[in-house]
Amino acid sequence: MASPRNDLHWLALQLYRNLGTLELPAVRAQGLSLWGYEVLTRLIGEPAQSQLELAEALGLDKSKVVRVMDELEANGHATREPGPDDRRRRTIAITPRGRRAWQATRIALAKIEDSLFTQLPTRQRDTTRTGIRRLVAALDEMRTDASGG
Template identity: 40%
Template sequence: MPEAKRPDLAAMVAPLGRILMQAELPVLERNGLTMWGYSVLLGLGDEPVYTQAALAKKIHADKTRIIGVLDELQQRGLILRDPDPADRRARLISLTPAGRTVRDRTQREIQEQEDQLLSQLPTADRKAFLRSLQRLSEAVADQPG
């Protein structure tokens, strides 16, 4: 008996991604962030500092593409950019306490919305879905390009 066909991954993930991004936009606007600004704040995580190049690589952005985003976040007091003592041409980027507050509040609000969507799944399915999505995300992050 032939195996039942399933939709392609992109056919399933793309509409979900669009819905999630549409739901995030009001949260980002309320917190004064763009999608790239939020990506930078998330990318900084809890590490003390990143070089601009390392941060760009981590969030899959061209390092020149995020300069304007970094300028805006720095002007708002959400990040610091200091010269790298080991390489004066490089800048070390770190979150300020205000940046951590904005990042954490934004992430909490976004994840509250995500939880509403995920609540449509039984608990075991939700945990398996999130675990699998995390593994796929990590596998893709390790691939070049």
């Protein structure tokens, strides 16, 4: 029997894969993809962005944002309008339908997270989230330093 892997990359990959598998039905129930949900989350926090700004904020390729926006627009969750100063620039906005889908998805995902966190003792739940946030911030800083930015 192979020994269990304990390196951070492997553990994070397993968490990502398995959590995504559990979350996918919840986002699909609202006519979204996981990336569609992430785009709507960004639009809730910072409305009226361009596709380029959205791509940069989410760390996605511009062509991926176009595909996700095609999906969101087709389902009535978001709109793309020509920018007021530059008609080539598309301003993205969430629709009321998109806001409702986002809210329903957020509630469903919170239930999944709560169920997962019941596997930890109560006092470790906040510590775990804090630790993960710190690791993400450290990796962002390391990546920025490595790229010279």
